[in-house]
Amino acid sequence: MRNLLILGGGTAGTMIANKLHKRLPRDEWRITVVDRDDAHHYQPGYLFVPFGGYRADEIVRSRHHFIADGVELVYADIDRVLPDEKTVQLEDGRHLVYDYLVIASGTTPRPDQTPGMLGSEWRRSIFDFYTLEGAEALGRALQTLDRGRLVVQICEMPIKCPVAPLEFTFLAEAWLREQGIRDRVEISYVTPLDGAFTQPVAATHLGGMLAERKVDVVTDFMIESIDPDRKVLVSYDEREVPFDLLVTIPVNMGADFVARSGLGDELNYVPVDKHTLLSTAYDTIFAVGDASNIPASKAGSVAHFAVEVFVDNFVEHVSGLPMTRAFDGHANCFVESGDDKALLIDFNYDTEPLPGKYPLPYVGPMSLLKETHTNHLGKLAFRHIYWNVLLPGHPVPLPALMSMAGKETPAAQSDHQEA
Numbered sequence: 001m002r003n004l005l006i007l008g009g010g011t012a013g014t015m016i017a018n019k020l021h022k023r024l025p026r027d028e029w030r031i032t033v034v035d036r037d038d039a040h041h042y043q044p045g046y047l048f049v050p051f052g053g054y055r056a057d058e059i060v061r062s063r064h065h066f067i068a069d070g071v072e073l074v075y076a077d078i079d080r081v082l083p084d085e086k087t088v089q090l091e092d093g094r095h096l097v098y099d100y101l102v103i104a105s106g107t108t109p110r111p112d113q114t115p116g117m118l119g120s121e122w123r124r125s126i127f128d129f130y131t132l133e134g135a136e137a138l139g140r141a142l143q144t145l146d147r148g149r150l151v152v153q154i155c156e157m158p159i160k161c162p163v164a165p166l167e168f169t170f171l172a173e174a175w176l177r178e179q180g181i182r183d184r185v186e187i188s189y190v191t192p193l194d195g196a197f198t199q200p201v202a203a204t205h206l207g208g209m210l211a212e213r214k215v216d217v218v219t220d221f222m223i224e225s226i227d228p229d230r231k232v233l234v235s236y237d238e239r240e241v242p243f244d245l246l247v248t249i250p251v252n253m254g255a256d257f258v259a260r261s262g263l264g265d266e267l268n269y270v271p272v273d274k275h276t277l278l279s280t281a282y283d284t285i286f287a288v289g290d291a292s293n294i295p296a297s298k299a300g301s302v303a304h305f306a307v308e309v310f311v312d313n314f315v316e317h318v319s320g321l322p323m324t325r326a327f328d329g330h331a332n333c334f335v336e337s338g339d340d341k342a343l344l345i346d347f348n349y350d351t352e353p354l355p356g357k358y359p360l361p362y363v364g365p366m367s368l369l370k371e372t373h374t375n376h377l378g379k380l381a382f383r384h385i386y387w388n389v390l391l392p393g394h395p396v397p398l399p400a401l402m403s404m405a406g407k408e409t410p411a412a413q414s415d416h417q418e419a
């Protein structure tokens with residue numbers, strides 16, 4: 001028997017286990033998934049928790065329920081990988097051997113990385129919504145907000161779901177209007193980027209939406225520390241932003257075991273070939289999903305599209321054949337914008353988000369870079385697709401690689417304007 005060991009049973013690890021269980025001969029392969037617990041979280045649902053949108057039981061399910069019978073699931077904290085011995089050491093002292101290893105341990109918010117964040121104001125006036133506990137605590141704090149300064153702040157890129165802080169800002173602005181207290185609450189969006197988003201067309205579009213909603217945008221803000229006594233954010237260039245309620249996206253980092261194994265970069269992400277996801281150091285190790293260092297968004301959609309390509313390549317690689325498919329960094333993200341509307345953005349390594357229609361060219365029904373109610377319904381429907389289609393590894397009728405069909409390129413847009 002050959003052993004495939006998958007570290008992490010989240011979005012990517014679950015899909016990989018289920019898809020390869022169908023593809024690899026069962027009398028030749030043993031597939032094992034390791035995760036620390038049995039709670040699988042639908043993380044995109046965290047966004048709605050502070051506003052009463054989802055309860056915990058709607059976004060947390062048993063992990064084992066989604067992993068195919070025949071795949072072994074081991075509950076343990078991973079201590080380290082010993083790549084030369086093709087062995088993984090677990091914190092409880094057990095060892096697991098592998099022929100091929102997939103690191104799918106994701107990325108985690110690390111409030112401990114910013115001085116002052118975990119001080120006296122943590123979960124009093126400083127909150128995150130990248131964890132379920134954080135999102136629930138923030139929901140309670142919002143109920144007591146009556147006036148003052150609400151600051152939404154990103155510590156450092158990359159973060160998972162880079163549009164989620166914008167979505168939170170749009171939803172908070174709409175929620176404050178609904179509560180009748182918008183005029184008493186100033187909102188600031190504080191980012192280390194030079195605009196609202198990483199990509200120029202989307203940054204202009206999303207920046208315009210923040211301006212329309214009278215959200216003050218503070219750019220190029222590299223946080224040095226938080227002073228909890230004075231309730232201010234302090235940057236390396238000595239600027240200060242005061243807050244009454246801070247919603248922070250802490251530094252996101254890959255798993256510590258990746259660093260202990262000597263397999264990570266400075267943020268514990270595993271260096272891989274961006275097209276095949278094969279480790280640049282070992283040809284028996286892949287990293288898929290948020291755990292790798294590919295220059296794509298850290299998002300469930302990217303994990304899904306990458307898994308489609310990875311599975312075909314993996315089957316070739318273990319048969320001694322060259323890998324013939326190349327992942328293009330395809331990302332597809334809904335951006336909730338408040339008032340039951342959302343935008344959709346679709347992009348890859350080389351092409352930035354552009355206006356147009358998706359998935360059917362000229363038809364949609366989704367609109368790219370445009371706020372519509374249909375996009376919002378798509379975002380809500382995604383939770384059902386996640387549990388019932390994506391995780392079990394069923395085919396999704398969307399191409400894994402990005403398509404230009406239906407997209408309005410800058411050249412096409414200027415031809416249209418001239419006509």
Ligand SMILES: Cc1cc2nc3c(=O)[nH]c(=O)nc-3n(C[C@H](O)[C@H](O)[C@H](O)COP(=O)(O)OP(=O)(O)OC[C@H]3O[C@@H](n4cnc5c(N)ncnc54)[C@H](O)[C@@H]3O)c2cc1C
Pocket residue numbers: 007008009010011012013034035036037042043044045046047076077078079104105106107129130131160161164255257288289290291298299300301302303332333334
């Ligand atoms: C607020 C928020 C909103 C989001 N919204 C969207 C969205 O709208 N669209 C979208 O596409 N994506 C969204 N995402 C991102 C998406 O959830 C992630 O990109 C996706 O889950 C990544 O999958 P993954 O398998 O790489 O990592 P994960 O799903 O995080 O899985 C990693 C697994 O590894 C396990 N693990 C890690 N370290 C260890 C260890 N030492 N020992 C044992 N087990 C370990 C963890 O327990 C976990 O189960 C959002 C994320 C957040 C936080």
